[in-house]
Structure formats: C-alpha cells, structure tokens
Amino acid sequence: MRGDFKARHSPQRPPWAPDEEAFLAACTRCGDCVPVCPTRIVVVVRGYPEVDFKRGECTFCGACAAACKDGALPRANAQARPWNIKARIADNCLPRRGVECRICGDSCPVSAIRFSPRLGGPPVAEVDTASCTGCGACLAPCPVNAIRIT
Ligand code: SF4
Ligand code: SF4
Ligand code: SF4
Numbered sequence: 001m002r003g004d005f006k007a008r009h010s011p012q013r014p015p016w017a018p019d020e021e022a023f024l025a026a027c028t029r030c031g032d033c034v035p036v037c038p039t040r041i042v043v044v045v046r047g048y049p050e051v052d053f054k055r056g057e058c059t060f061c062g063a064c065a066a067a068c069k070d071g072a073l074p075r076a077n078a079q080a081r082p083w084n085i086k087a088r089i090a091d092n093c094l095p096r097r098g099v100e101c102r103i104c105g106d107s108c109p110v111s112a113i114r115f116s117p118r119l120g121g122p123p124v125a126e127v128d129t130a131s132c133t134g135c136g137a138c139l140a141p142c143p144v145n146a147i148r149i150t
Contacts, residue, residue, distance in 0.1 A: 011050045012149070014042055014064045015082030016075040024048070026072035033064035033073065041136070053136030053149050057109075058082070060135070085134035085149050087112070087127045093146040095122045104138035104147060113138060 010020045014033055017023045029047045039056040042049050042064055051058065060082055065075035075082075087104075094101035095115075100122040105113040112132040115123035139147045 011045060011048070012053075012085065014049055014051055014073055015058055015060060016065045016073045016080060017083075018072075018074065023072055026070055027068075028070045028072075030070065032067040032069070036063040036067045038063065051136070053139040056140065057135045057137035060133070083134055086129045086132045087134065087136075087138055088148045088150055089125055089127060090146045090148065092144050093125055093142075094144055095124045098122065101125075101143070103141050103143065107138045107141045108132075109135065109137055 013020070013023050014037075018026070027048055031044060031049070033049050034042045034044060038061060039059060041051050041053065041055045041058060043052045043055070044050075049064075062075060062078075065073040089104075098121050102115055102123075102125070104125060105111070105115060110131050110133060112128045114126050114128055116126055117123050134149055136149050139149055
C-alpha cells in the first residue's frame with residue numbers, strides 16, 4: 001500500500017529513469033537532459049528534471065538518456081522499456097457526461113484509445129492499456145483535462 005502511494009506521488013522522471021531513490025542518487029542536477037528534448041517536455045522542478053505532459057508528448061527519441069552522462073537515465077538498448085506509465089481517463093470525460101468527443105483518440109499515435117458504442121449516449125473513450133505507451137500525446141488536447149498519465 002505504501003509503495004503504491006509513493007509511486008503515485010513521485011514526480012514523473014524522464015524515460016528510462018530507475019526508481020525514484022536510485023534516480024535521485026545518480027542525477028547530479030546538471031540539466032543536460034532538458035535542452036535536448038525535441039518536444040520540450042523535460043522541465044526542472046526543485047533542481048531535478050521532470051516530464052510535463054501538458055507541454056507535449058514523449059517520442060521516445062532517447063535524446064535525454066543519451067545526454068545524461070551520470071547514469072540517471074540508463075537506457076540499456078534500443079528495446080529497453082522507457083517506463084510503465086499509462087493513460088487513465090477520469091469521470092469528467094465528456095462522453096461519460098453525454099457529450100460527443102474523440103479528441104484524445106485522434107491524438108494517440110498508436111490508436112490506444114477506443115470508443116465503444118453504447119445505447120443512449122455517445123461512444124465512451126477507453127484506454128487499451130496493452131497498447132498505450134504512456135507517451136502523453138492525449139493529455140494536453142483533452143478539453144476538460146480528463147487524462148492522467150500514471
Ligand atoms: S525520449 Fe526524447 S521526447 Fe522523450 S523526454 Fe527524452 S528527449 Fe524528450
Ligand atoms: S479528449 Fe478528454 S473529454 Fe474527449 S474523449 Fe478524450 S478524455 Fe474524454
Ligand atoms: S498516453 Fe500515448 S499511447 Fe497512451 S493513450 Fe495517450 S496518446 Fe495513446
């Protein structure tokens with residue numbers, strides 16, 4: 001239980017970061033991972049880098065990991081899993097309140113958001129967690145801020 005709580009409240013570090021304790025031990029706060037990010041989602045908060053999906057998505061280009069010379073973003077190889085986070089849709093999602101919307105589905109590069117038809121209302125958005133990469137591309141476009149990447 002305590003582990004879950006910690007994980008939920010830890011800042012979202014750049015991809016390929018180890019657990020929070022190991023990351024903080026390795027990161028020297030040099031900031032080298034920040035300017036290399038092509039989508040500008042790596043920001044510095046209290047001295048350490050975090051990902052801010054409100055600014056855009058991760059393309060998994062690997063530039064942040066390549067820029068880190070201190071072993072804080074260890075990307076073992078091109079196939080290494082960047083992270084375990086996934087998109088989640090909250091109850092304020094518009095179709096759940098009877099309003100048609102498919103903006104997040106249109107934004108997802110891997111078509112991980114499905115819209116299931118239902119009687120008496122617009123199709124409801126659902127994340128296919130098996131195909132979601134946690135890239136965050138769906139978060140910023142949502143007009144009601146209903147998406148969390150956790
Ligand atoms: S992998 Fe690329 S897009 Fe993703 S956070 Fe790192 S530099 Fe930015
Ligand atoms: S963009 Fe937001 S409101 Fe629209 S379907 Fe997706 S989660 Fe729901
Ligand atoms: S986080 Fe990325 S892969 Fe997952 S549903 Fe959103 S846009 Fe699609």
